[in-house]
Amino acid sequence: MPLDAHMVLRVLLEYYRNEKKMKLYVIRKLFMEESHDKVSLDFAQFRKVMYQIDSEMPDLLLARLFRDAWNIGNGYLTFDSFFLVANETGFFLRCMLLRSKNKPPVLDLKEDFDTLMHAKEPAEKDMQL
Numbered sequence: 001m002p003l004d005a006h007m008v009l010r011v012l013l014e015y016y017r018n019e020k021k022m023k024l025y026v027i028r029k030l031f032m033e034e035s036h037d038k039v040s041l042d043f044a045q046f047r048k049v050m051y052q053i054d055s056e057m058p059d060l061l062l063a064r065l066f067r068d069a070w071n072i073g074n075g076y077l078t079f080d081s082f083f084l085v086a087n088e089t090g091f092f093l094r095c096m097l098l099r100s101k102n103k104p105p106v107l108d109l110k111e112d113f114d115t116l117m118h119a120k121e122p123a124e125k126d127m128q129l
Helices: 005-035 043-053 059-072 079-089 091-095
Strands: none
Touching (some): 005 091, 043 059
């Protein structure tokens, strides 16, 4: 029985939508709990919320998300400004982990895929004819 590519893509998209919906609910709840009825979160509160979502989040990504959400919110970091930044940067896609035997690709400092870094250099004797 052949595998229908449209069905696979549809299932993956539905999984992504459900995962994103669940993450949004959890993040909104964490923002509300951490803000204590204030308008905005400071960096320490934001870091606490993000580490509850992903405890292995790199500091550079955390700072980038905070800066962009703070700029979009005109000096206030709210759930809405964070949601906009999270959508633009692919944060929800990064958080979604699919079970696989393969390791996810690694980005280098230029945010390019680091696929050629681990390839073996051909030996000189292999290059000679």
